[in-house]
Structure formats: C-alpha cells, structure tokens
Amino acid sequence: MRRLLAPLFAILLFVLPGVSAARTTVSASLAPAFRSDRIIVETRGAGPDIVFIPGLGSTGAAWRSTADKLEGRYRVHLVTIRGFGQTDIGANAGGALAAPAALEIERYIREQRLSRPALIGHSLGGQIALRVAADMRDRIGRVMVVDSAPFFPALVDSRVTAREVEPLARLGYQALMLFGDQALKGQVSALGGDLGLAGDMVFDGLGLQGGDRRVLAQGLYEALTVDLRQRLRDVTAPVTVVYGWTRDTNNPRNRLEGLYRYGFSTLRRPAQFVRIEGADHQVMIDQPARFQAAVERFMG
Numbered sequence: 278m279r280r281l282l283a284p285l286f287a288i289l290l291f292v293l294p295g296v297s298a299a300r301t302t303v304s305a306s307l308a309p310a311f312r313s314d315r316i317i318v319e320t321r322g323a324g325p326d327i328v329f330i331p332g333l334g335s336t337g338a339a340w341r342s343t344a345d346k347l348e349g350r351y352r353v354h355l356v357t358i359r360g361f362g363q364t365d366i367g368a369n370a371g372g373a374l375a376a377p378a379a380l381e382i383e384r385y386i387r388e389q390r391l392s393r394p395a396l397i398g399h400s401l402g403g404q405i406a407l408r409v410a411a412d413m414r415d416r417i418g419r420v421m422v423v424d425s426a427p428f429f430p431a432l433v434d435s436r437v438t439a440r441e442v443e444p445l446a447r448l449g450y451q452a453l454m455l456f457g458d459q460a461l462k463g464q465v466s467a468l469g470g471d472l473g474l475a476g477d478m479v480f481d482g483l484g485l486q487g488g489d490r491r492v493l494a495q496g497l498y499e500a501l502t503v504d505l506r507q508r509l510r511d512v513t514a515p516v517t518v519v520y521g522w523t524r525d526t527n528n529p530r531n532r533l534e535g536l537y538r539y540g541f542s543t544l545r546r547p548a549q550f551v552r553i554e555g556a557d558h559q560v561m562i563d564q565p566a567r568f569q570a571a572v573e574r575f576m577g
Contacts, residue, residue: 311388314367315381317357322348325418326391327576328382329355332400332425333496334487336362339399343561346569351576354394356382356402360492374495375401375503379408386416393418395576396514399561400425401500411511421517421575423568424558426540427505435539439502446501453494509543516541516548517575521556521563530557551575 311318319337321344329340337355344353358378360366368377382405386394395418398406403425410417430437487493518537523530534550541548551571556563 311385313359313381313385315359315369315377316385317359317364318385319355319357320352320389321355322350322352324351325576326352326354326394328386328391328394328396328406329353330382330396330398330402330405331357331361332398332402333500334361334493335399335402336364338362340397340561342565343569343572347572347576354385354391358492358496361488364488366489366492369489369492369495371491372495373499374492375405375499376408379405379412382409383412386413395419395421397421397423397572397575398425399423400558401496404500404503404505407505407509407512407516410514410516411505411508414511414513417514419515419517419575420512421519421572423519423560424521425518426537427509428503428540429500431506431540432533432536435536439504442501446498449501450494450498453497454490506540506543509541510545512544515546516544517551517571518548519551519553519560519568519571521558521560522552522554524554 317337327344327347329337329344331337331339336357340353340355344355347353356378357364358369358374360369385391386409393416396406396409398404398421400423403422404427406420406422407427410420426432428439430439430442518541520533520537521530522533525531534552537550538548551574553560553564553567553571556567561568
C-alpha cells in the first residue's frame with residue numbers, strides 16, 4: 278500500500294483544484310420549471326441538447342468557451358454542482374455528492390423534456406455523465422468523458438481496489454477539511470518520488486474556481502473510492518474518451534490510452550479514444566481549438 282501513496286496522492290490533485298485560483302461567479306439562472314438544491318443549470322441557445330458537467334471544484338464557466346462556439350447550433354446546458362465556485366452549498370452540505378448530482382441531472386433531463394441529449398463531462402463530471410448514461414440508457418444520445426476514468430486509482434495500478442484505497446481517501450478527506458487543499462498540495466510535494474501516470478496532472482489546474490471545503494472533500498473521497506466499471510455495462514449510448522497526450526515517450530501521458538482502454542473495457546460497445554496533443558488535465562482550456570474540433574466531430 279505504501280508504494281501507492283505518492284501516485285495516489287497525485288490522483289487526489291488530478292481531481293482537486295486550488296481554491297486560491299481566481300474565482301468566477303456562475304450565473305444562477307435556471308430553466309423556468311426546474312429548481313434544485315443540488316445543481317444549477319444555465320441554458321443557452323437552441324437546437325439539439327448538450328449537457329456539460331464540470332469537474333471537481335469547477336463551475337459551468339469551465340465550459341463557456343466551448344459552449345459559445347456551439348450556441349447558435351445547439352441548446353447547451355451548463356451544470357454547476359452547488360458548493361463549487363461561489364455558489365450556495367444547498368443540500369450538498371452533507372452526505373454523498375456525485376450520485377445525488379447525477380439523479381438531479383436525470384430529473385432535469387426528464388422535466389425539461391430533453392430529447393436524447395449528449396453528455397460531456399470533465400474529470401469527476403465525466404464519472405457523473407457515466408452514471409447518468411447508465412441510469413437513463415437509451416434516453417441519452419451520446420457521452421464524452423474528458424480526462425476521466427470510471428475508477429481513478431486504476432490509472433496508477435489496475436489491480437488496486439476501492440477497499441484498499443479507502444483509508445487513503447479518508448485521510449485526504451480529513452486533511453482537506455482540517456487544513457485546506459493548499460496544505461494537502463504541500464504534503465504531496467513533500468512525498469517526492471515518482472508520481473506515475475498522474476505526474477503531469479498534479480499542479481496544472483487552470484480556470485478552476487474551488488469551492489466549499491465540504492463538497493471538495495466529499496468529491497475527492499468519492500473520486501478515489503467509487504468504481505463505476507461494472508456500471509459501464511448499463512451504458513447503451515456511444516462513449517468517446519478525450520484525453521491530453523504528448524509525443525514524449527518519457528511522459529506518462531504518452532501511455533494513457535492503454536489504461537483508458539482497460540478501464541472502459543466493460544462497455545457494451547468499444548469506446549472511441551481521442552487524444553489531444555499538447556493538453557494536460559484541463560484539455561478544453563489547454564488546447565481549446567483542438568478540443569473544439571473533437572466536440573464538433575463528436576456531435577457530427
């Protein structure tokens with residue numbers, strides 16, 4: 278277990294942004310008939326529906342640049358989980374985070390009568406997109422997960438189990454609650470050693486708004502302990518996995534596709550894998566033009 282400590286702490290930071298980053302207030306405008314104490318949804322444009330789900334500590338603003346280029350042809354729905362950024366925490370003050378958020382997105386899809394929407398989720402938001410697709414099956418048209426995996430620790434060691442990771446996840450939860458994410462970041466730096474495949478994901482957060490410690494800690498815990506690989510069998514929509522990549526064979530990102538292929542191998546139909554050269558974890562921010570082209574092909 279000790280040999281996994283440094284790389285798994287890197288995974289913590291893979292899904293955890295810095296709250297010291299510049300915060301962006303997300304619009305709290307909701308569709309007229311929809312109210313939720315778990316999520317906020319901003320809807321823009323007209324046409325086929327695309328639901329964007331941001332990662333841990335990000336708001337719907339993380340997708341705004343992408344959505345702006347789609348707005349004239351699609352109706353985009355920018356989700357924010359309450360407690361991220363400067364939004365009110367609402368019912369996310371205690372208990373589970375991702376599963377209730379997924380259920381609220383499903384309720385939104387039903388109540389707003391979205392017709393087989395596309396789901397695009399980044400990091401923890403990618404896991405939420407997979408939950409929604411598994412629950413709603415043929416009600417979902419297609420799914421794109423961006424630098425995300427059904428079980429994050431498998432990006433370090435495919436043999437590790439949620440039970441083995443849970444004590445470390447609990448430690449991360451407690452450290453974040455007591456000292457904040459900047460202190461947790463310092464602990465990871467002090468560990469040193471090889472950060473494995475998560476090496477280029479550690480201190481590279483951009484455009485992240487942080488949020489309430491309670492939702493960040495809970496999201497961090499769930500990202501480490503929730504294993505959705507068996508739930509992939511319930512996903513009927515086609516899945517596209519987009520991830521940052523480099524030509525440098527010494528860089529762990531050069532070898533990510535094999536791990537992603539293994540992680541998504543329980544899907545009914547093989548996923549499509551799209552690598553975005555020159556991007557790290559924040560693919561849509563690191564390489565916006567290449568990411569936009571991938572979205573256009575995905576929706577095409």
